[in-house]
Structure formats: structure tokens, C-alpha cells
Amino acid sequence: MTFYQNVLYNFFISLGVIIGGSIFGGLAATLIGHPPLKTMLELCEKIKIWAIIVALGGTFPSFKVLEIGIFNGEFRSLVKQVIFILSALVGAHIGHKLIFLFEG
Amino acid sequence: MNRAASLLLSMFFGFLLGMAFMNLFHLHTLDNLYRVQTQLTNELLDREIKLTRLTESMEKQRVILIKDIEIAVEYEGNLLTKDKIEKSVQFFLVELVGKELSMVDGEMLYKILDERILEVEDKRIQLRMKYLILSEKISISLTAKTLE
Numbered sequence: 090m091t092f093y094q095n096v097l098y099n100f101f102i103s104l105g106v107i108i109g110g111s112i113f114g115g116l117a118a119t120l121i122g123h124p125p126l127k128t129m130l131e132l133c134e135k136i137k138i139w140a141i142i143v144a145l146g147g148t149f150p151s152f153k154v155l156e157i158g159i160f161n162g163e164f165r166s167l168v169k170q171v172i173f174i175l176s177a178l179v180g181a182h183i184g185h186k187l188i189f190l191f192e193g
Numbered sequence: 194m195n196r197a198a199s200l201l202l203s204m205f206f207g208f209l210l211g212m213a214f215m216n217l218f219h220l221h222t223l224d225n226l227y228r229v230q231t232q233l234t235n236e237l238l239d240r241e242i243k244l245t246r247l248t249e250s251m252e253k254q255r256v257i258l259i260k261d262i263e264i265a266v267e268y269e270g271n272l273l274t275k276d277k278i279e280k281s282v283q284f285f286l287v288e289l290v291g292k293e294l295s296m297v298d299g300e301m302l303y304k305i306l307d308e309r310i311l312e313v314e315d316k317r318i319q320l321r322m323k324y325l326i327l328s329e330k331i332s333i334s335l336t337a338k339t340l341e
Contacts, residue, residue, distance in 0.1 A: 113209075116216045124227035126220040191220055 092169060099144045099173050100180035106140035107133060107184030126191060133188040137181050144177035257294040261330040262286050267323075268337040277313045278337050282306065282320070289331065299327050306335065316340075 118128035158167025268275040323334040
């Protein structure tokens with residue numbers, strides 16, 4: 090997979106985790122008798138960091154690359170990894186913002 | 194995967210997505226309803242606590258108030274004079290209505306009325322107390338006699 094493909098993967102995986110998790114979490118809240126919007130917003134906050142981790146873990150072991158980048162001086166892969174993390178972070182953040190749009 | 198399984202799976206996903214979209218569509222309504230429910234529950238709890246406290250307080254401070262005074266006068270003479278005697282006695286006691294029963298001194302009442310001499314229609318009339326009942330309704334029985 091090329092670098093850009095990986096960036097796009099990370100972005101959409103974290104976005105999907107946030108949006109899907111919140112929407113289906115909200116559905117579960119409705120089914121068990123809890124307020125759905127409130128639950129969705131709380132879940133969104135909770136799973137934001139996990140969405141990033143899932144996105145990075147779904148592409149390749151980023152922490153291993155970080156280790157090699159730092160200790161073996163491969164700064165090119167380190168920078169690439171930072172960009173992957175940033176793309177996942179941006180995806181999670183946009184998902185978070187989109188869910189918060191429901192609040193009105 | 195055969196066609197039937199594919200159809201079934203599509204239906205399942207459609208069902209899930211349908212539920213999710215319906216949920217998204219009614220998010221605000223549901224949240225508002227839950228909010229109203231919570232508010233009403235809190236209000237009910239608050240009222241229940243207040244009611245319990247008021248009930249306890251009323252039970253502790255249960256007071257009996259005097260609601261009425263009944264005066265029976267035995268008088269051998271004109272009935273109009275008898276009515277006036279009753280009215281005079283009523284005038285002495287009217288202030289007792291609305292007061293707490295525990296605040297009323299029966300002995301004092303007895304001393305006020307027994308052997309009291311009233312002046313009615315230029316006649317001197319002496320009262321004698323027969324009985325005095327102190328309750329929510331004070332009952333007093335008197336005999337009245339014109340003094341020569």
C-alpha cells in the first residue's frame with residue numbers, strides 16, 4: 090500500500106469507529122431505555138482515543154516503526170508514522186465534531 | 194454464499210440501519226422525553242419528601258382549636274331577657290373561638306362566670322355555673338336568677 094493510501098485508510102477507519110460506535114451505541118441506549126443523544130455524546134468522547142489506536146493498529150504496527158525510527162535513526166519512517174497518527178487523529182476529530190453536530 | 198443467505202443478510206443490515214436512522218431521527222425527542230421524565234421524577238420525590246415532613250410536623254404539633262361555644266341558660270322569666278343573658282355571656286367568651294384548647298383555663302372561666310352579676314334591662318341577674326365542658330366546642334350551662 091502506498092503512503093497516501095495508508096493515510097486515507099487511517100483517516101476513514103478512525104472516522105468510522107467514532108461515527109459507527111456512537112450511532113450504534115445510541116441505538117443500544119434507546120433499546121435499554123437510556124437517553125440516546127446523551128449516550129452518543131458520552132461514547133464519542135470515550136472512544137475518540139481508541140479510534141486512533143484502532144486505525145493505526147489496522148494498518149501496521151506503528152509503535153514498532155516508531156521504535157525503529159527513534160533508536161535506529163530512520164527518520165523517514167518516523168515522519169511517515171507521525172503523519173499516519175495525525176491522519177487518524179484528524180479522522181477521529183472530524184467524527185467527533187460530526188456527532189456533536191447532532192446536539193444542535 | 195447463496196442468494197437466500199445474501200438476501201437475509203441484506204435484510205438484517207437494512208433492519209439495523211433502519212433502526213439506527215430512526216434513532217438518529219428521534220434523538221432529540223427521546224432525550225427531551227427522558228429529561229422531562231427525570232424532572233418529573235425529581236419533582237415527585239421533592240413533593241413526597243415535603244409531604245412526609247409536613248405530615249410528621251402536623252402529627253407532632255397536633256393542636257385542638259376551639260371552634261364553637263354553646264351556652265345554655267336556665268332562667269325563669271322572660272325569654273327575651275334569657276336571650277340577652279345568653280348574649281352577654283357570649284360576649285365574654287367570644288374571644289375564645291379560634292384559640293388553642295390547651296390555652297384555655299377552665300378554672301378561670303368558672304371564676305369569671307360563677308356568681309357573676311349581670312345588669313340586663315335594669316335588672317341585676319346573678320349567674321350560677323352548672324357545668325362547663327371544655328373541648329372543641331365549649332359547653333356551658335348556667336342558671337340565672339334575678340336579684341331583688
